[in-house]
Amino acid sequence: MIEKREEENEEREKEEILTKLDVIGNGGWFLWKIFFLCTIPSIFNGLHLTSYIYLAEVPVHWCHVTELSESNWTDEQIRMISSPVGSNESSCEYYNWDYEMISKMNVSEALEEYGGENSNREKPELIPCSRYDYEKGLSSMVIDHDLVCERTALKSMIQVSLSLGKFTGAFLFGVLSDKYGRKLSFLLGCLIYVVSGPLVAFAGNYSMIVAGRIGLGAACSGIYNSAFVILSEIASKKKRAALGILYNMSYPLGQMIIPLIAFFFRDWRTLQLIISVPSILIFAFYWMLPESPRWLLLKNRKEEASLMIEKIYSNQVKNDDDKGRSDETGNETKDEAEDDKGKYWKNVCSTLNQLVQLLKYFELRSRLFIILTSWCICSLSYYALALNVDNFLTNRYVYGFVTGLVEIPSYVLPLPLLKFFGRRQTSIALFYLGDVVLLFVASVGRLCASAVFAVVILHTTELFPTLLRNTAIGCCSTAAHIGSMSAPLIVDILGAYAWFIPSTLCGIVTLLAGTMIFLLPETKNKPLPETVEDVVKAPKSDRIGFHQICPSDLRH
Missing domain, CATH: 1.20.1250.20 (MFS general substrate transporter like domains)
Incomplete structure (x- = not known):
């Protein structure tokens, strides 16, 4: 009888907390504070999402012909003879001429005989490039690592690696967030962000770029998903739809900002560093973001949830805010608190159980x-x-x-x-x-x-x-x-x-x-x-x- 009464009291207290949470989540300074704290960090996700089209821009490229380059031929002259597509398009193959002999000829005569429109010489076979030359004045990952032609898939992997990081991060951070809290997941995402961005900028080889992009992807998932769930679990169902939709505007804002930055900073390493360093500011958001009250209740941390809600509620709520709230929250108070004793193996089993x-x-x-x-x-x-x-x-x-x-x-x-x-x-x-x-x-x-x-x-x-x-x-x-x-x-x-x-x-x-x-x-x-x-x-x-x-x- 006593146990039943205690359960009823606990249930009543939870209902009171959720009722107040619903009032808070229906509007006011706190809700908008949470909205902006959750949304602004995700702008960095938009920056890194589309930075690929500027970091890995594919320049006009053609086969490098050592003999002609050492003879001081211009790029256009070399392509007129060697390239099957002329001097304005990219090429992955070149004609197998005797370039040693051509390099000893007068340039005008060589162009007339081998590359001119009136040339009667039969074109030799095409062979794949062993090295590439690129248009001048462009900085790109593609140029630094020859990610063209048969290596195009490696260029794609730069973006795939970001998605791979988001792939693994979404799952790992999702489970971590449900077990240990939304804020911890957010913090780990911030830490990985701060390390991975500069790693890409200072990468000395292709593998480091891929590793850094995987880290950025994982951080994107950790920050985005954790912040979104905090916002969803604080907002009332009346506001949840609108805020959930508006939350996603962080991505297009980032996508609009990145071309403006890329236009003025054409060097790809400088661009990567500029969009990475400001992510340090996200740490400040961690200290201002609260833990999800619903998650605290689910973990039997009722006192923490109650103190948080009471503090906000007492500062924000007006008398007329309480009208009609009981109907909206009555069905949202069901809860089965999980018995969490903090034991390691029980946490592991519980995590697996969530997937099951x-x-x-x-x-x-x-x-x-x-x-x-x-x-x-x-x-x-x-x-x-x-x-x-x-x-x-x-x-x-x-x-x-x-x-x-x-x-x-x-x-x-x-x-x-x-x-x-x-x-x-x-x-x-x-x-x-x-x-x-x-x-x-x-x-x-x-x-x-x-x-x-x-x-x-x-x-x-x-x-x-x-x-x-x-x-x-x-x-x-x-x-x-x-x-x-x-x-x-x-x-x-x-x-x-x-x-x-x-x-x-x-x-x-x-x-x-x-x-x-x-x-x-x-x-x-x-x-x-x-x-x-x-x-x-x-x-x-x-x-x-x-x-x-x-x-x-x-x-x-």
């Missing part, structure tokens, strides 16, 4: 599969269009700025759609619209890809319970980075055959993703699930299935 829980039940397993696929396809389309500058005849600085600018309205677009149509319908509509325009207008397709990405992220946070939420987001981010790792390979390798292949492929796979979203339940205006039971024992209308294609509210 996601796969144990059909409902969670099915949700995870569809969301994983959606994240992967969103990421593939997003990155492929962002990196596709070399397949378009356009200024890369203008292209980079415009793609970031186009992305900003993509995060505003979902807000009215989410208000009237919910998560499912908005995702489906944007996937299908993106499918159509990707086949015809790449920039508009980028807008849709960005918009649906924001909606899918929000939908994911509302589909999984608190105990598994960050682990689920980590798994989804991991899937997304499979897409982002594929993007540079598709752009650099398949795009070399035809400029339209990357956008066409993206259009096909987005059609698949949009169709799969039909099976997911709608989560608009519904409380965040706190436990696994909240998901697996939910009413049929809130579970996955073909009945979602035509829900009951549309059939009547």
Whole structure:
């Protein structure tokens, strides 16, 4: 009897804390403080995401001919004789002339006999370049490490390595965040950021560049996912959608800033250092960010959560803020606190159990599969269009700025759609619209890809319970980075055959993703699930299935 009364008292205290948290999360200085503290660090993610198109710019290149270079021939003269594509385009092969003999000839006579339009000499076989020359006045990773022609895949790996870091970081930081807190995950991301950025700038070889980019990717995941979950778990469900969407504007802001910096700092090492050093400031954000109150409650750290909420609540809340709050928070107070005694092996087993829980039940397993696929396809389309500058005849600085600018309205677009149509319908509509325009207008397709990405992220946070939420987001981010790792390979390798292949492929796979979203339940205006039971024992209308294609509210 006494134990039951104690449990009731604890439950009542948790309800009071969550009720006050919901008031705080409904607006006011604290909520906006959290929003900006979470959003600003992610701008660095946008910087490093698209820095690739400036750090690894591919210059016009051609085969180095030692004999002619030592005879003081100009680059244009050498290419007129050796290159099969003339002096204005890149080449990976050159004619197998006797260049030793040609170097002893008068330049004008040699050009007339071997390279002139009226030359009657039969062209010899083409052979692959052993060394390359590049257009002057350009600094690039590609030049330093000869990442052209048969080594193009190594150039793509510079961006793949960033995605690989995000791939592993999303999973590891996701599990770490659920076990040891959102703030610790954020702090480790900051530490890796500060080390990895300068490592790339001062890299003496290709392997160091790849290692540094992997570190940057892992840091991006740690900072982005941890900050996003803190914001989502503090904001009320009334504000969660808008703030979750606006949070993603940090990426396009970074994408708009990087071409401006790159325009004035053309040396790739200087550029990398300039966008890396300011990340030291992110450490200050760690000290200002609070731990997620929901996570503290889940870990039976009720006193810490209570002290935090009481301090903020007493400074912010007005009497009229309390009106009508009980209806909104009544269903968000379910919680099963985990017995965490701090023992190492129990923590390890518990971490593995979180992964098992996601796969144990059909409902969670099915949700995870569809969301994983959606994240992967969103990421593939997003990155492929962002990196596709070399397949378009356009200024890369203008292209980079415009793609970031186009992305900003993509995060505003979902807000009215989410208000009237919910998560499912908005995702489906944007996937299908993106499918159509990707086949015809790449920039508009980028807008849709960005918009649906924001909606899918929000939908994911509302589909999984608190105990598994960050682990689920980590798994989804991991899937997304499979897409982002594929993007540079598709752009650099398949795009070399035809400029339209990357956008066409993206259009096909987005059609698949949009169709799969039909099976997911709608989560608009519904409380965040706190436990696994909240998901697996939910009413049929809130579970996955073909009945979602035509829900009951549309059939009547």
